[in-house]
């Protein structure tokens with residue numbers, strides 16, 4: 001039985017705890033955090049819920065706190081033995097180099113606490129200080145998912161940037177679209193089939209081959225009309241910069 005401490009009580013900590021609690025080979029010894037209210041959501045998932053300084057030695061410590069809190073949290077962990085990993089897409093593995101055994105377990109998905117996810121299809125990117133630690137992480141990752149890949153810190157940072165485009169930026173575009181609908185008494189439901197089909201096409205094909213619309217056609221008249229109808233300065237800027245990027249991309253390819 002491998003004992004695990006999870007540090008952090010946010011989205012990733014919750015999803016990891018939910019997935020790991022079903023695995024017989026792993027025991028969540030403790031979940032640690034600074035907010036009693038957040039910790040109370042983990043009482044059924046871990047043997048104990050404590051503050052970080054009260055943690056006891058375990059085999060694997062998973063640090064799932066905000067990127068800029070990782071270094072600070074390390075100072076309060078009361079042991080140095082075992083394997084330490086963080087779950088960040090953009091923080092280098094070296095941040096954990098004070099521990100002999102360290103690595104990264106980066107699940108590539110957008111996690112929101114309370115919204116169920118099937119971990120089986122979530123890619124888990126791993127990296128570790130020694131081959132033996134890779135073996136340990138591979139075992140944990142394969143217990144959770146069928147998609148496990150070893151990647152380096154520089155590759156993970158690039159992957160994280162790509163993920164920001166795929167998830168954060170597209171989602172903000174959905175938000176802009178929803179705001180435009182709301183301010184014109186239109187239901188966003190009208191756009192949901194388009195949203196679904198666009199994502200489905202990009203999943204099944206090369207996204208660069210699926211692009212359509214005025215910017216791809218370099219239809220400057222329509223672009224100017226659309227810009228004129230947008231009263232919100234931020235929306236205008238986003239429309240303009242994305243149109244320019246699309247036109248330049250396909251202009252170059254033609």
Ligand SMILES: NC(=O)c1ccc[n+]([C@@H]2O[C@H](COP(=O)([O-])OP(=O)(O)OC[C@H]3O[C@@H](n4cnc5c(N)ncnc54)[C@H](OP(=O)(O)O)[C@@H]3O)[C@@H](O)[C@H]2O)c1
Nearest residue numbers: 008009010011012035064065066067069087088109110111
């Ligand atoms: N969310 C995702 O989709 C996703 C996907 C892959 C990887 N990741 C990575 O996973 C890690 C956790 O992300 P998350 O989405 O779970 O974050 P989150 O939901 O915002 O939770 C952050 C956690 O960090 C704790 N924290 C923040 N500042 C702290 C500090 N100064 N000292 C101690 N604890 C502190 C928070 O505690 P309080 O509640 O007390 O503030 C909370 O438990 C990050 O490295 C992130 O990059 C996230």
